[in-house]
Each structure stands twice: as C-alpha cells, then as structure tokens.
Amino acid sequence: MSIDKTMKAALLTQYGAPLEIKTVTRPIPKAGEILVKMEASGVCFTDVHISRGDHASPNPLPLIMGHEGVGLVVAVGAEGGRFGIGDRVGIGYVYSACGHCRECHTGGENYCSDFDATGYSVSGCFAEYVCLRQDWATAIPDDISPMEAAPLMCAGSAAYASLKKTGLKAGDTVAIFGLSGLGQYAIQIAKQSGMRVIAVDVDQGKLDTAKNLGADDVVVANSDSIPLIKALGGADGCVNFAPVGATWPLMLAVCKPRAKIVLTAVPSDQLAFYAHELIERGLQVIGSSASNRQEMSELLQLAAHGKIKGVISGKSLDEVNSAIADLQAGRAEGRTVLKFH
Numbered sequence: 001m002s003i004d005k006t007m008k009a010a011l012l013t014q015y016g017a018p019l020e021i022k023t024v025t026r027p028i029p030k031a032g033e034i035l036v037k038m039e040a041s042g043v044c045f046t047d048v049h050i051s052r053g054d055h056a057s058p059n060p061l062p063l064i065m066g067h068e069g070v071g072l073v074v075a076v077g078a079e080g081g082r083f084g085i086g087d088r089v090g091i092g093y094v095y096s097a098c099g100h101c102r103e104c105h106t107g108g109e110n111y112c113s114d115f116d117a118t119g120y121s122v123s124g125c126f127a128e129y130v131c132l133r134q135d136w137a138t139a140i141p142d143d144i145s146p147m148e149a150a151p152l153m154c155a156g157s158a159a160y161a162s163l164k165k166t167g168l169k170a171g172d173t174v175a176i177f178g179l180s181g182l183g184q185y186a187i188q189i190a191k192q193s194g195m196r197v198i199a200v201d202v203d204q205g206k207l208d209t210a211k212n213l214g215a216d217d218v219v220v221a222n223s224d225s226i227p228l229i230k231a232l233g234g235a236d237g238c239v240n241f242a243p244v245g246a247t248w249p250l251m252l253a254v255c256k257p258r259a260k261i262v263l264t265a266v267p268s269d270q271l272a273f274y275a276h277e278l279i280e281r282g283l284q285v286i287g288s289s290a291s292n293r294q295e296m297s298e299l300l301q302l303a304a305h306g307k308i309k310g311v312i313s314g315k316s317l318d319e320v321n322s323a324i325a326d327l328q329a330g331r332a333e334g335r336t337v338l339k340f341h
C-alpha cells in the first residue's frame, strides 16, 4: 500500500474562526506507534468547545481536532506488536495516559492528571492519517462499519460510561435528559440492559427518534415535565446529556430517594441547589467524562451484535466547518461523521 508523504488536514489556526483545510506533512510512526489511515472521523460537541476557545488547547495553534477516529493500520513503528497492517482500529479522546498513577491503576485513565487528549493536546482525527501508540488503539470488530464505529469512540462510550455510573440494573427506570447523539446511544444501551427508559428533551423530533430507538416513555422538557415524570413512577436514576442548566431542577425533582444523578454534558450556566434537597433524600451527583478502555470495549461488544445503531449523517473532510456549525446551532440530529476516501 502506498503511503503519501503529505496529508490533507483541517487545521484550527485561530479560536472562533473556521478550520482551514491544508496539506501538511504526514506523521511518521515511532517505536511502539502505528500509523492509521482514517476511514471515518466523528464530530463532537467537544470540538465546538475547543474551536471556540472555551476549552483552549494547552499548546499553541495550529491544532488538528477530532477524537472519534476509525481507520486502517498502514504502517507499524519499530518493535512491531499488537497490530498489523490492515487491522481496523479506533481512536478515542484518551490518546494516552501516564499508566502509573492511582487513576491509571484503577481503570480511571480518563481521569489521569497527565493524560493526552486526542485532537486537543495532541493531533487528532480531522486528517487523512493519525499516529498513535498502539497500546491506546482499540480493535474494531469486523461487523461494525467504520461510519458506525467512529462515534462509538467518544459519544457511544461516554454514554455507556455515564449509564454505568447510575448503578441501575434490569427493571430499574432511568430518565435520560438530552436526546442528541449521546442520549440516543444511552437509550439503546439502557434497553439492552433491561432498564425502563423515560426520555426527555425540548425537541419533538428528538422525542420521536427516541421512541423509535426504544424509549418506553418520552416527555417534553417544560414546566409540566415534573408531574408527568412523577406520574410515570419517577426515576431510579438520571443521566444528563443536555448542555443546559434547565434540566437540573427537573432531575432533582423526579428522582427517587438515594438515586444517582450523572452529569455528562457541560452546561454554560451554573447549577444551584439547596444542600437540603440532596441531603434529606440521600441523592448522589456524579460527574462523568469520556470513558476508559474497558467501557469502550464493553460497548463495542454490545454494538458488534448490531444492537446499537447511531443516527448518523455523513460529510466529507472538506465539509467539516458546516458540520461544526450545525452542531453549534443544534441542527445536527444525531452524530455527524466525516467520511474519508
């Protein structure tokens, strides 16, 4: 297979400005690394945060963003190892972590204080080639297409990790707030796990999609949602994928005593509460960011049986700016994935 010496990439050169599509030097895999030719690369709301500068890279620009990549191994650095030429691998948000801190030793590499984030602190997947340490690449099962697999690397596995933190089991009721990409994955994962799902969003179209994906009940998020969800029996746990503070009082009101509320999306406004609301009812509030490798592989096993499907629209790398704009404006229905040729 011939490998080009240069590659097309979308560069963030200035915060708040469109990405620039340019030809740049292709990376060369070092010992322990693999070179991956991208097939598909998902666009995530984190890319919006980075591109606007509200989550600015620790390094000087330019930056290649993108952390939901799937592609084929086309070269292996010295030492060889786990992957061979032609293997399909996925690249997620955790590019690598220190490997020896308390978090890394206990399945929390995504909370390592010394982790590199793909498309944030190191070059990411909005490019034709990506180099990464093979220890941090994820093998993609044969029966998941690259377009389906790419969003599982971040959105799908973040949804899986969030749901797992609720501690809910078959027969329990989970209320899922925010029904874009992550919420859509969470509905399917919860149903696969035997839970009952109440799906909540402001958008009727997203509620219709949620119903089609298996949600048992759907509720429009407004001032009437609290009595409606209570009438459905309330929630044994809540997960929030809506990047707004408006869901917070709803979750506090509808969850049962001792429930866990998992916060995944980052609202721009501050959340307020009286400590009494949490204390008296024994509630737990848990943050959840990205996923570890175990959660990613557990999700891939579920998805390999065709039971987790993304609502995906495809675009080319040249269309990356419109993909980001759609996401920012809330126009993206599910996940947008850039397709490479």
Ligand SMILES: [Zn+2]
Binding pocket: 044, 045, 046, 067, 093, 154, 155
């Ligand atoms: Zn992401």
Ligand SMILES: [Zn+2]
Binding pocket: 097, 098, 099, 100, 101, 102, 103, 104, 109, 112, 113, 114
């Ligand atoms: Zn670490």
